[in-house]
Amino acid sequence: MTSQEKFEKVVSLCKRRGFVYPSSEIYGGFANTYDYGPLGVQLLRSIKEIWWKKFVEDREDVYGLDGSVLLNPKVWQASGHVDNFTDPLVECKKCHKRYRQDFLEQEGETNCPECAGSLTEPKMFNGMFKTFVGPTEDTSSVAYLRPETAQAIFVNFSNVLNSFSPKIPFGIAQIGKAFRNEITAGNFIHRTLEFEQMELEYFIEEGNWEKEFEKWLFDMLKFAYDLGISKESLRVREHTSKERSHYSEKTVDVEYMYYFGWKELYGLAYRTDFDLKQHSKFSGKKLLYRNNETTEEFTPHIIEPSMGVGRTFLAVMLDSYVEDGDRIVLKLKPSLAPYKAAVFPLVRNKEELVKKAREVFDGLKLQFSTVWDDRGNIGKRYYSQDEIGTPYCITIDYQTLKDNTVTIRDRDTTKQKRIKIFDISLFVLKSI
Numbered sequence: 001m002t003s004q005e006k007f008e009k010v011v012s013l014c015k016r017r018g019f020v021y022p023s024s025e026i027y028g029g030f031a032n033t034y035d036y037g038p039l040g041v042q043l044l045r046s047i048k049e050i051w052w053k054k055f056v057e058d059r060e061d062v063y064g065l066d067g068s069v070l071l072n073p074k075v076w077q078a079s080g081h082v083d084n085f086t087d088p089l090v091e092c093k094k095c096h097k098r099y100r101q102d103f104l105e106q107e108g109e110t111n112c113p114e115c116a117g118s119l120t121e122p123k124m125f126n127g128m129f130k131t132f133v134g135p136t137e138d139t140s141s142v143a144y145l146r147p148e149t150a151q152a153i154f155v156n157f158s159n160v161l162n163s164f165s166p167k168i169p170f171g172i173a174q175i176g177k178a179f180r181n182e183i184t185a186g187n188f189i190h191r192t193l194e195f196e197q198m199e200l201e202y203f204i205e206e207g208n209w210e211k212e213f214e215k216w217l218f219d220m221l222k223f224a225y226d227l228g229i230s231k232e233s234l235r236v237r238e239h240t241s242k243e244r245s246h247y248s249e250k251t252v253d254v255e256y257m258y259y260f261g262w263k264e265l266y267g268l269a270y271r272t273d274f275d276l277k278q279h280s281k282f283s284g285k286k287l288l289y290r291n292n293e294t295t296e297e298f299t300p301h302i303i304e305p306s307m308g309v310g311r312t313f314l315a316v317m318l319d320s321y322v323e324d325g326d327r328i329v330l331k332l333k334p335s336l337a338p339y340k341a342a343v344f345p346l347v348r349n350k351e352e353l354v355k356k357a358r359e360v361f362d363g364l365k366l367q368f369s370t371v372w373d374d375r376g377n378i379g380k381r382y383y384s385q386d387e388i389g390t391p392y393c394i395t396i397d398y399q400t401l402k403d404n405t406v407t408i409r410d411r412d413t414t415k416q417k418r419i420k421i422f423d424i425s426l427f428v429l430k431s432i
């Protein structure tokens, strides 16, 4: 199986089994937008919960935030997005397809990749979605959908400082949607118009930036490995000065190897004191940190680890997908599996078996996500659960009625063993 074949199989599995659907499909879809189905949303939630636990709850120096998508438009002037968040757009003179010039350069293309036609001179194009607040559509009512979650964190810097008096270094974290008016086709959910970010702004003293940068890079990689993304599919690449965003002094990408090349999975940027200084200048409010021991006041510098939820989702799906003979297995970490367990009555037409299985199911689903299946034969049910990554299948059979034991089957080894009903939940909980 080539990596392109695998990619296509995962896309098809996502649709077939309810992980990801093309958005507005009955209307022919809508380019670069997708909807997460019943199993996809479970996986997304798990990724976000694990991230939040690791980077917010388990730490004493990080505070959570949920800022709004619409912010005062002055925020985007201060941040530089109104002037600088632009990409060079070129158009093919022959087939009129549009491309990001910087992407073409990366691939070494100087002509249209589709028809080899020559390209127009680049035109700068702002990547923010513009909208209007209120009934009039004029310049005074313009607002933007946020292109990154970071700015809500900067504008709340003083609020968090006043409420919690954190000691530097400290961070403010947020998970939320961001919107970018992308013109380049997206390779499934890799590049979409709206996407969810897990972002953290870590406020530091300038002299420590290199040390903190290294620590965050390590933590980001560790997070990816812990979710089951393989080391071989990842690399770290530093941005050239030309690629770097206007605010950044150093940026590295954690890249994932797709069949269409190495592409950004996560980004880590040293944003210097640019953001707080800009907001201070534009708002007229002092955004300073005061060291209570030395009484010195200064503008903190910022390290920003930024991680995409959808991109994590895609990398996890690709690295979990395995074919074992005619069996398709999604070897998701049990903590990420949409269902932790499936419960089957051996047959669906024996009332005592069904009743017993229902009792087991009702007990388990209160503790973790559990699914019921009584369709077809047991073998088919196993295959069906393997394909969506359910780590354990529990079957209630005739012996259960005699001794309250069930078979529990492991997705990865396909081995079954008998355990007591009483022990099932501990057995599953230990693995997640």
Ligand SMILES: [Zn+2]
Pocket: 092, 093, 094, 095, 096, 097, 112, 113, 114, 115, 116, 117
């Ligand atoms: Zn063309």
